Amino acid sequence: MSRFGMDIDGVLANFDRGFLDVLNRVYGKEYTEEDLENKRDWDYFKTLEDLTLEQENDAFKYLGEWFWLRLEPYDQKAMLAISLLSEKHNIYFITDRHPNPTKELTLWQTRKWLEHFNISPAGVVLTKEKPQACKLLGLEYFIDDNVKNVNNINKTDTKCFVMNKSYNGKCKAERIYSIWDYISIIRGV
Numbered sequence: 001m002s003r004f005g006m007d008i009d010g011v012l013a014n015f016d017r018g019f020l021d022v023l024n025r026v027y028g029k030e031y032t033e034e035d036l037e038n039k040r041d042w043d044y045f046k047t048l049e050d051l052t053l054e055q056e057n058d059a060f061k062y063l064g065e066w067f068w069l070r071l072e073p074y075d076q077k078a079m080l081a082i083s084l085l086s087e088k089h090n091i092y093f094i095t096d097r098h099p100n101p102t103k104e105l106t107l108w109q110t111r112k113w114l115e116h117f118n119i120s121p122a123g124v125v126l127t128k129e130k131p132q133a134c135k136l137l138g139l140e141y142f143i144d145d146n147v148k149n150v151n152n153i154n155k156t157d158t159k160c161f162v163m164n165k166s167y168n169g170k171c172k173a174e175r176i177y178s179i180w181d182y183i184s185i186i187r188g189v
């Protein structure tokens with residue numbers, strides 16, 4: 001049976017919205033997702049007015065206890081489709097989420113978040129070493145929105161697609177414009 005992998009934030013979960021809420025709460029800002037429409041870099045401070053790199057990094061201390069559990073999915077119906085696929089295929093979720101408040105609670109919230117959408121993962125992995133994880137798990141395909149991850153995973157036997165975002169336009173890897181296209185790939189194998 002083929003094995004597939006998926007990143008979560010920026011692919012399934014709207015990390016941007018959650019993080020903007022944190023920035024607004026902590027620094028008294030009024031950022032909205034429209035402010036990110038022209039985001040061309042991974043970092044937020046290069047796009048958002050009056051935000052420094054230090055503030056951006058410090059904000060991770062203030063994510064809140066249930067940050068990961070409360071993130072909204074981009075597409076509810078896509079979650080339903082992935083739930084169905086997860087019953088028939090081995091789908092691994094590999095994320096390098098900030099271990100806040102603790103690594104254990106971040107991992108627990110990630111599992112529960114998937115469970116909430118009736119997704120039965122073959123595994124959930126919290127690691128900065130995504131290429132090694134893809135290799136160890138023998139994944140055929142992966143999808144990620146981070147250019148560095150995509151490029152490094154593509155140096156392994158796993159084929160990694162880049163999820164189309166304004167901030168990863170320079171990535172040369174094969175681009176997926178809608179999560180439904182990746183769902184079709186899994187379905188078709």
Ligand SMILES: [Mg+2]
Nearest residue numbers: 007009010145
């Ligand atoms: Mg991501």
